[in-house]
Amino acid sequence: MNERLLNWLSPVLTFAVFLGLWHWVAAAGMVPAYLIPAPAAVGRAIFTVYREGTIWPHLFATGTEMLLGFAVGSAVAMVAAAIVAEFRAVERCVYPYIVALQSMPKVALAPLLIVWFGFGLASKIVLVALICFFPVFVNVLTGLRATRPDLIDLYRAFGSSRWRIFWDVRLPSAAGAVFAGLQVALVMALLGAVVGEFVAAQEGLGSLIQASSLNFEVPVMFACILTLAAMGAIANTIVRFVQRRVVFWEGAGGRGGTVVKGEG
Amino acid sequence: MSAAILPMRRDGAQPPPQLSIRGLGVVYRGRKGDVRALGGVDLTIREGEFVAVLGPSGCGKSTLLRIVSGLIAPSEGEVMLDGVPVRGPQPSVGIVFQQPTLLPWKTVIDNVLVPIRAQGKPTGPMRDRALELLRLAGLEAFSESYPHELSGGMQQRVGIVRGLIHDPKLLLMDEPFSALDAMTRERMAGELQAIWMETRKAVLFITHSIQEAVMLADRIVVLSDRPGRVVEVLEVDLPRPRLADVVASPRFAEITAHLRAFFQVDGPLRGARR
Ligand SMILES: Nc1ncnc2c1ncn2[C@@H]1O[C@H](COP(=O)(O)OP(=O)(O)OP(=O)(O)O)[C@@H](O)[C@H]1O
Ligand SMILES: [Mg+2]
Numbered sequence: 001m002n003e004r005l006l007n008w009l010s011p012v013l014t015f016a017v018f019l020g021l022w023h024w025v026a027a028a029g030m031v032p033a034y035l036i037p038a039p040a041a042v043g044r045a046i047f048t049v050y051r052e053g054t055i056w057p058h059l060f061a062t063g064t065e066m067l068l069g070f071a072v073g074s075a076v077a078m079v080a081a082a083i084v085a086e087f088r089a090v091e092r093c094v095y096p097y098i099v100a101l102q103s104m105p106k107v108a109l110a111p112l113l114i115v116w117f118g119f120g121l122a123s124k125i126v127l128v129a130l131i132c133f134f135p136v137f138v139n140v141l142t143g144l145r146a147t148r149p150d151l152i153d154l155y156r157a158f159g160s161s162r163w164r165i166f167w168d169v170r171l172p173s174a175a176g177a178v179f180a181g182l183q184v185a186l187v188m189a190l191l192g193a194v195v196g197e198f199v200a201a202q203e204g205l206g207s208l209i210q211a212s213s214l215n216f217e218v219p220v221m222f223a224c225i226l227t228l229a230a231m232g233a234i235a236n237t238i239v240r241f242v243q244r245r246v247v248f249w250e251g252a253g254g255r256g257g258t259v260v261k262g263e264g
Numbered sequence: 265m266s267a268a269i270l271p272m273r274r275d276g277a278q279p280p281p282q283l284s285i286r287g288l289g290v291v292y293r294g295r296k297g298d299v300r301a302l303g304g305v306d307l308t309i310r311e312g313e314f315v316a317v318l319g320p321s322g323c324g325k326s327t328l329l330r331i332v333s334g335l336i337a338p339s340e341g342e343v344m345l346d347g348v349p350v351r352g353p354q355p356s357v358g359i360v361f362q363q364p365t366l367l368p369w370k371t372v373i374d375n376v377l378v379p380i381r382a383q384g385k386p387t388g389p390m391r392d393r394a395l396e397l398l399r400l401a402g403l404e405a406f407s408e409s410y411p412h413e414l415s416g417g418m419q420q421r422v423g424i425v426r427g428l429i430h431d432p433k434l435l436l437m438d439e440p441f442s443a444l445d446a447m448t449r450e451r452m453a454g455e456l457q458a459i460w461m462e463t464r465k466a467v468l469f470i471t472h473s474i475q476e477a478v479m480l481a482d483r484i485v486v487l488s489d490r491p492g493r494v495v496e497v498l499e500v501d502l503p504r505p506r507l508a509d510v511v512a513s514p515r516f517a518e519i520t521a522h523l524r525a526f527f528q529v530d531g532p533l534r535g536a537r538r
Contacts, residue, residue: 150365157333158382159353168381172369249368249412 037219045219046226059227061204065121065193066186066231069128074185076129077136078178085144086166098137106131107192110199124196124204131192132185139184143177144170176250179243186235190228282434282466283309283332287341289491290327301327303491304341309434312464316477318523319487325470326362328492329438332468333359345434355383358432358465360440364419366411373398373407376426383430390429397425400459417448424456428463435465439472450508453479457505474523478516479506486526496526 019039025031026038033041049055084091084098110127117123147170155165197206205224212220244251285307292299301324309315319325330336332343334354343350345357358379366375376394377387398404401421411419420440427435440456441449453476460467460480471477477484478500486496500519502510510516 148365150361150363151367153330153335154359154361154365154378155382157335157353157357157359158355158379160382161384164382164384169367172367175369247369249410 034216034218037222042219042222042226046223049220049223055205055208055223055227058203058205058208058224059231061121061201062190062193062197062206062228063231065124065128065196065204066189066235068121069125069192070132070186070189072125073129073132073189074136074182077133077181077185078140080133081137081140081144082166082171085141085170086162098134102134102138106134107195110196113196114200119200119202124193124201127196128189128192131188135184135188136178136181139177139181140174143174146177147173175247176243179239179247183236183239183243186239187232190232190235194228281308281344282311282313282346283307283468284344285328285332285341286344288328288331288338288343289340290324290331290336291339292327300491302331303493305487305492305494307485307494309466309468311433311466314460314467314469314480314482316469316471316481316484317487318471318474318477318484319492320489320527321472323487323490324492325487326438329359329436329468329470332434332436333357355379355430356432356434358427358430358435360423360427360435360437362439363443364411364416364423366419366422368411371408371410372403372414372422375411375422376429378426379430394425394429397428398422400462401425401455417444417452420444420452421455424459428459428465433466435467437467437469439470441476442472449473449476454508456480461505474520474527475511478502478519478523479510484523486523496523498523 022036022039026033026036026041037045084095106127109130110123113123113127117126151169151173152165155169160168193204194206194209197204198210201207205228209221209224212218212224285305288302288305288307289300290302292301305324305328307315307317317325317328327336331338332345332350332354334350334352334357337351345354367378370378373391373394374381374387376398377390380387380390395404395407398407401424403418403421403425406414406418411422414422420443424437424440427437441452444452457480469477469480481500484496484498484500485494486498487493488495498519502513502515502519
């Protein structure tokens with residue numbers, strides 16, 4: 001059998017075994033069905049929530065919070081990292097605080113943000129943006145700093161302005177690290193949106209999970225969780241795809257980007 | 265060969281100095297105290313002259329090059345380029361680094377055009393010249409390739425072509441072949457000689473290799489152990505082009521033997537150390 005087919009088939013087989021085991025546990029009646037519903041019941045629930053459309057507004061709300069928060073947080077983080085990397089004075093003034101804030105669990109702010117920004121979209125976007133900020137900031141800063149000094153000297157030797165060195169050398173050098181940061185941030189963004197909805201929300205997959213939990217609608221919870229997993233996986237695939245296009249020289253015999261994980 | 269690549273050679277009269285260095289001293293200030301890298305270097309390069317600088321590791325050869333290119337300032341002494349003191353970056357000088365130092369996200373031709381871009385000039389008008397130089401280096405088929413698609417030797421050739429793109433009067437080369445294997449290295453030296461004979465730039469060529477220096481240079485300057493000072497200046501009178509068989513000639517052996525004596529364990533260089 002050829003290698004490619006084997007790579008494809010093996011995880012599918014794992015999944016089938018998993019489904020089989022799950023079905024067997026549910027069918028054998030070892031656990032009550034309201035705790036662990038059979039895979040078929042979950043499948044039916046997923047089908048129903050999508051066909052009847054009850055899940056769509058929630059999916060849309062969570063997706064909006066995640067994407068807008070991610071965009072705002074990442075953009076601010078990139079600009080901030082560029083400023084801190086370029087100006088020593090700014091770095092001296094703000095860097096200690098950024099490091100201190102980085103280790104604070106941002107989700108602890110969720111109730112406060114709800115008090116400030118209300119039950120709607122705004123509070124979730126702010127929370128997600130805050131959570132996304134740190135992994136992107138740390139990675140971009142590390143990437144900008146890791147620029148090869150010989151490439152900078154090459155430009156400096158021709159009297160290049162600092163601005164040109166930034167655009168021509170530093171920024172492309174940091175591109176791999178920028179994407180590493182974006183990948184981490186994207187996962188955190190989904191987490192932030194769901195946690196925000198847990199605390200208080202009118203819609204969103206997080207709030208749907210919570211409502212279903214109170215009603216013991218376990219199949220709907222499963223449907224939401226699987227939807228979230230799919231959203232995360234799709235978003236990650238898109239970022240990786242763009243990354244391969246933009247940072248084409250890395251992983252092709254070039255030097256890999258620096259990956260620094262930032263906590264949320 | 266286009267005329268732009270061949271500057272006119274003023275034949276007959278003694279050419280004026282392209283580079284003149286007087287009493288150059290450099291001290292690096294570090295946390296663990298100061299390091300004196302160069303201790304009073306005098307050196308002159310005439311127009312179109314190929315000068316090799318030979319010296320033990322750590323004697324300040326790269327430092328010398330960084331000074332001439334204006335990347336760092338001397339602690340004492342003076343460096344004059346074309347009669348003008350060097351203060352700050354020198355766009356009129358070409359540099360070839362020890363490593364290829366290419367931008368991995370730019371194609372070969374865009375890498376060659378970096379000195380133009382870095383000066384903030386439009387690169388469009390220089391593309392033909394870049395292609396011409398790439399042809400000279402046997403790289404015309406790779407102008408749209410990326411550095412990671414080239415071998416180490418090809419990358420280094422791109423680095424050399426880049427050093428020539430803005431038609432500098434002086435080309436600085438810091439051990440340009442040291443990252444290559446012995447065979448490629450020999451071939452590259454031959455190619456450099458061919459390029460030089462066509463373009464007749466003044467060249468300051470830094471090297472560890474005695475053979476390479478004798479093969480390429482009109483004049484060889486030997487530096488002492490750190491802090492580097494000039495301990496010997498030697499004219500190489502071998503006829504050009506110097507082909508591979510020049511290595512077998514008695515004169516070549518004579519010159520290399522003379523130079524090698526400086527680097528022996530109890531040679532004059534070690535005596536110069538304090
Ligand atoms: N930025 C720096 N700060 C402090 N000391 C330095 C710095 N750069 C070089 N030196 C010191 O100056 C001395 C000369 O360095 P340089 O790089 O010029 O040597 P080199 O002759 O080029 O050596 P090699 O042949 O190994 O390349 C070395 O001893 C080195 O330790
Ligand atoms: Mg060196």
